[in-house]
Amino acid sequence: MSLKYESTLREPLVDGVKDYHQVTEDIISPIEGKPGKLWYVGFFISLTLLGFGAFSVFWQIYFGVGVWNLNKTIGWGWDITNFVWWVGIGHAGTLISAILLLFRQGWRTGVNRAAEAMTIFAVMCAGQFPIIHMGRVWMAFFILPYPNTRGPVWVNFNSPLLWDVFAISTYFTVSLLFWYSGLIPDFATIRDRARTKLRKLLYGVASFGWTGSTKHWQRHEALSLVLAGLSTPLVLSVHTIVSFDFATSVIPGWHTTIFPPYFVAGAIFSGFAMVQTLLIITRKILHLEEYITLGHMEAMNKVIVLTGSVVGCAYLTELFMAWYGANPYEFATFFKYRAAGPLGWSYWIMMTCNVISPQVFWFRKMRRNVMVTFVMSIIVNIGMWFERFVIICTSLYRDYLPSSWSYYRPSWPEVGFYMGTFGLFFTCYFLFAKYFPVIAVAEIKSILKVSGENFKEKMEKYEEESAEKFAHDVAHAH
Numbered sequence: 001m002s003l004k005y006e007s008t009l010r011e012p013l014v015d016g017v018k019d020y021h022q023v024t025e026d027i028i029s030p031i032e033g034k035p036g037k038l039w040y041v042g043f044f045i046s047l048t049l050l051g052f053g054a055f056s057v058f059w060q061i062y063f064g065v066g067v068w069n070l071n072k073t074i075g076w077g078w079d080i081t082n083f084v085w086w087v088g089i090g091h092a093g094t095l096i097s098a099i100l101l102l103f104r105q106g107w108r109t110g111v112n113r114a115a116e117a118m119t120i121f122a123v124m125c126a127g128q129f130p131i132i133h134m135g136r137v138w139m140a141f142f143i144l145p146y147p148n149t150r151g152p153v154w155v156n157f158n159s160p161l162l163w164d165v166f167a168i169s170t171y172f173t174v175s176l177l178f179w180y181s182g183l184i185p186d187f188a189t190i191r192d193r194a195r196t197k198l199r200k201l202l203y204g205v206a207s208f209g210w211t212g213s214t215k216h217w218q219r220h221e222a223l224s225l226v227l228a229g230l231s232t233p234l235v236l237s238v239h240t241i242v243s244f245d246f247a248t249s250v251i252p253g254w255h256t257t258i259f260p261p262y263f264v265a266g267a268i269f270s271g272f273a274m275v276q277t278l279l280i281i282t283r284k285i286l287h288l289e290e291y292i293t294l295g296h297m298e299a300m301n302k303v304i305v306l307t308g309s310v311v312g313c314a315y316l317t318e319l320f321m322a323w324y325g326a327n328p329y330e331f332a333t334f335f336k337y338r339a340a341g342p343l344g345w346s347y348w349i350m351m352t353c354n355v356i357s358p359q360v361f362w363f364r365k366m367r368r369n370v371m372v373t374f375v376m377s378i379i380v381n382i383g384m385w386f387e388r389f390v391i392i393c394t395s396l397y398r399d400y401l402p403s404s405w406s407y408y409r410p411s412w413p414e415v416g417f418y419m420g421t422f423g424l425f426f427t428c429y430f431l432f433a434k435y436f437p438v439i440a441v442a443e444i445k446s447i448l449k450v451s452g453e454n455f456k457e458k459m460e461k462y463e464e465e466s467a468e469k470f471a472h473d474v475a476h477a478h
Contacts, residue, residue, distance in 0.1 A: 011295040018290070020445050027441050028190060030286050035434055038285050046426035053420005056413040057132060065135045069411045074396045078410040079133045080245075081388040082418050085270070086126035087168065087242055088263075088384060090175070091235055092271025093119025097178055098231035101224065109443040110296050114282060115275045116179040117436070121428040122274075123172045125421035130164065132417065160244040167241040171234050178227045181220065184210050185442040239267040246391065253333040253395030256321070262314035266384060269307035269354070272300050273380035278429065280374045282438055291439050294368045301367040304380065308358035311387075315355065329400070338394040342407055346386050347394065353383020 018026075060067050070077050093115040100108035131140045143165050145155045155162050187207035194200035210216055243259035276297065283292040322334035338347050357379050360366045367373070393408050432438070 011293075018448060020448070023444050023448065024189060024193075024441055026288070026291070027437050027439050027444070028186075028193060030433075031190060031435060031437065032193070032195075036285070039430060039434065042426065043430045046423050046430060049419050049423025050427050051420075051423070052416050053418075053423050056416025056420060057128075060132065060413045060417065061137055065133075067411060067413045069409060069414065071406050071408075073399050073404045073406045074393060074408045076392050076396065077408055078389075078414040078418065079129050081385070081392050082421065083126050083129035083133075084242055084263075084388045085385050086122050086129070086421065087239065088267035088270045088388075089274045089381070090119040090122035090126065090171070090271065091239060091264075091267035092275045093117070093122075094171075094175055094178075094231045094235050095268055095271065096275070097182075098228040099235065101228045102232065106447050107296055107299050109447055110292050110439060111275060111279055111300070112443070113179075113182065113436075113440045114279055114438050116175065116182065117429065117432045118274060118278060119175045119271075120172065120179060121425045121432075123168060123175065124428070125425050127168060127172070128421065129417075130161070160241065160248050163241045163244060167234075167238045171238045174227060174231050174234060178224075178231060181223050181227065182440055182443075183436060184208060185212065185220065186437045186440065188212065189441055190437070235268075236264055239263045246395075251395055252327070252329040253338065253391070256318065258314055258317055258321075262311065265307045265310040265314070266354075266387060269304060269311055270381055270384035272303050272307070273377040273384070276300055276304075276373055276377035277381070280370060280377070282433060286433065286438060288439060291444060294370070297370070297373050298364070298367045301361045301373060301376075304376075305358050305361040308354060308380070312355035315351065332398070333395060337398040338390060341394070341398065343390075343394050343397060347390050350383055350386040350390050353379050354387060357383070 068077065068079070093112075096108050096115040097112045100112075131137060134140060143155055143162060145157075145162075184207055187203050188210035191200055191203035191207050194203060240260040240263065243263035246254035247256060247259040249255060279292050279296075283289050319334055319339075322330045325331075338344070357376060360372065360376065397408055398405050
């Protein structure tokens with residue numbers, strides 16, 4: 001009987017001597033015990049930021065959008081920059097979960113659960129910005145197309161801002177289903193290990209009566225594939241639609257067909273960087289180094305250097321087209337005001353962080369260095385924030401008429417709102433890490449006998465013995 005095993009030359013995805021019971025212990029134990037001091041410190045900081053953000057939003061709603069430093073020239077500023085940035089961060093989760101599942105990439109199993117959770121929290125943060133930007137928040141339901149008593153007052157279906165509502169709500173729903181369906185077998189494991197009645201009841205309800213039968217597993221796998229198939233086009237469509245907010249206008253610097261692929265590459269770039277930031281902290285605090293390995297980090301760093309190079313190519317294409325197109329306004333936007341004007345410093349921060357710095361990942365030693373990866377993941381996200389700031393503010397702050405030129409800097413309620421979304425994001429992530437398994441236990445077990453370190457060693461030994469036996473038999477036959 002021939003057994004199908006993964007190549008022994010490939011790096012193991014689970015380090016150390018592990019069996020199924022040990023995997024469960026390592027991943028579920030942090031949920032069952034009390035969190036450490038670091039968890040409480042991080043959670044308190046997150047709640048403080050969330051409180052400051054809530055106060056900033058209250059201040060803005062009470063006094064109106066006038067408290068923001070927007071003006072006639074710059075009608076979009078800090079707020080829409082942050083919206084596009086948060087939507088971009090949400091892309092890596094769906095990519096890791098859906099596309100890598102369809103391509104049967106085993107390395108996704110160590111990182112997919114945290115990445116999916118990150119997607120949901122990032123979309124929750126992103127969705128707030130357009131609603132608050134409307135000014136009259138209580139009128140937000142006007143963007144929903146439903147039969148109403150307002151007569152012919154329907155939404156403008158030609159507006160990309162409305163397409164955003166459809167794209168992001170669909171994206172959030174599918175991502176939530178994908179994340180939750182993957183959690184069901186693990187909830188059942190926690191339910192079966194629960195020591196208190198309340199814990200057993202809550203995790204029992206959350207697991208929908210999962211028993212681990214063949215029929216349950218078949219349905220679970222079928223659902224995962226269907227959701228992965230739905231999510232894959234969403235990865236491309238959501239940020240494409242976000243790019244249409246700009247590309248369908250006629251403003252120099254925005255009116256370009258390169259935006260959809262350039263925004264998608266940038267979203268994956270920033271999303272993978274945020275996954276790296278979170279997973280490096282998580283593996284350290286929860287002692288999961290044997291499950292989130294250097295191999296996982298290296299694979300994600302390869303994606304970062306690829307998408308960073310695509311984004312760099314897009315920047316150069318924009319500069320080339322601004323010169324080649326011979327449109328004086330387009331040329332002025334890119335060369336006079338974006339690369340050299342009063343806000344030119346933001347352009348060069350963007351170029352340094354997004355194009356130059358990721359090139360260190362061409363070296364294997366750098367791709368596998370935890371500290372370098374952690375610092376680079378933060379640098380990339382700073383650069384991607386500046387990319388959105390550059391696209392929005394440096395395209396607007398120099399209008400056709402010099403009389404309407406202005407400089408933009410955010411007011412404290414704008415900064416406070418942004419900090420508040422960080423508070424929301426990390427509060428949700430800390431609660432997720434405390435009450436939910438950060439790594440998919442069932443999926444790790446499914447690859448353990450193919451990609452676990454001790455099983456690979458056994459296979460290598462078995463292959464060596466088989467080769468020796470074969471050589472001995474051949475020699476004996478002669």
